[in-house]
Amino acid sequence: MDQLAYIPPFGIIAALVGLQTVYLLTTGPYRNRIRDSHPVPRARRISFSASMLVLLVALASPLDVLADEYLFTAHMVQHLLLTLVAAPLLLYGTPGWLATDMLHVVGLTGVVRWSHNPLVTFFGFNLVFTLSHIPAFYELTLAWPPLHALEHLVFVATALLMWMPILSPVPAIYAPYPPLGQVLYLFLQTVPASLLGALLASPGAAFYPTYVLAPRIVRWTPLEDQQMGGLLMWVGSGLYFLLASGVVFFVWASREEAANRRPVGVH
Numbered sequence: 001m002d003q004l005a006y007i008p009p010f011g012i013i014a015a016l017v018g019l020q021t022v023y024l025l026t027t028g029p030y031r032n033r034i035r036d037s038h039p040v041p042r043a044r045r046i047s048f049s050a051s052m053l054v055l056l057v058a059l060a061s062p063l064d065v066l067a068d069e070y071l072f073t074a075h076m077v078q079h080l081l082l083t084l085v086a087a088p089l090l091l092y093g094t095p096g097w098l099a100t101d102m103l104h105v106v107g108l109t110g111v112v113r114w115s116h117n118p119l120v121t122f123f124g125f126n127l128v129f130t131l132s133h134i135p136a137f138y139e140l141t142l143a144w145p146p147l148h149a150l151e152h153l154v155f156v157a158t159a160l161l162m163w164m165p166i167l168s169p170v171p172a173i174y175a176p177y178p179p180l181g182q183v184l185y186l187f188l189q190t191v192p193a194s195l196l197g198a199l200l201a202s203p204g205a206a207f208y209p210t211y212v213l214a215p216r217i218v219r220w221t222p223l224e225d226q227q228m229g230g231l232l233m234w235v236g237s238g239l240y241f242l243l244a245s246g247v248v249f250f251v252w253a254s255r256e257e258a259a260n261r262r263p264v265g266v267h
Contacts, residue, residue: 069214070211076233087160135207165177186241187241197233
C-alpha cells in the first residue's frame, strides 16, 4: 500500500476548480452582464460539472498513479475517460454564447471553423491517439511529466474537435453534421478504435517496459494487462461509438416522426 501513496496534483485541482467557478459565475449571477447570454438549462449545467468531475478522476486521483506506474489497463481507462466521457460532457454543458466568447478570447475561432472538414476531425483525433501508443513515444511521455501533461491536453483538445460534428455549441462557427451524417461519422469511429485495440490485445509479448518492470499489484502478467487494455479499447470504445450512433439515429427518427404527426398548418 505504501507504493500507492498518493499526493493529488494541486495545479490540476486548482485549474479544474477555477474552470468550474468561472462557469458557475458566468452562467449564474454574472450571466446578465455577458453579451448575448441566455439561461443555461439545468441538464447542461450538470453536464459541465460532470465533465470537471471526470477530469478530476482521470488526472487528479490514484487512477493517475496506477496509469503512469503500474497498469496499462489503468492508462487506457484514463485516456478513454478524457476522450469519450469528459470531452462530450464538456461540449454539451457549454452554452453557445459562452463557447463563442471563449473562442474569441483564446483566438481559436478560425481553427475551429477550419476543422469543420470531417477528415480533420476524424483523422486528427485518431492519428494522435494511435501515435501516442507507439512504445518509444509512450515511454517518453511517462518519463517526462511536462510532455505527458501536454499529451493529455492534446487528447482533450482533439477529442473536443472530434465531438464537434455531433455536439457543437457554436453552430454559427461550426455547424453540426446532418443527423445521418452524424450516424455514419460515429460508426466509422469504431474502425480505428477496433484496429488499435486489436493490435494491443493480440501480441505475444508486452510492448511497454514501464509495465513489464512495474511491481505486480494485480495477478495479471504484463502481457495480460496489455491485452486487457487492448480489449477495453477494442470492445469498450467500439460499443460506445455504436451506442452513440444509435442514440443520434433514434433521436432524429423520433423528431421526424413527431414532425410527420403534426397537423398541417401547425408550427
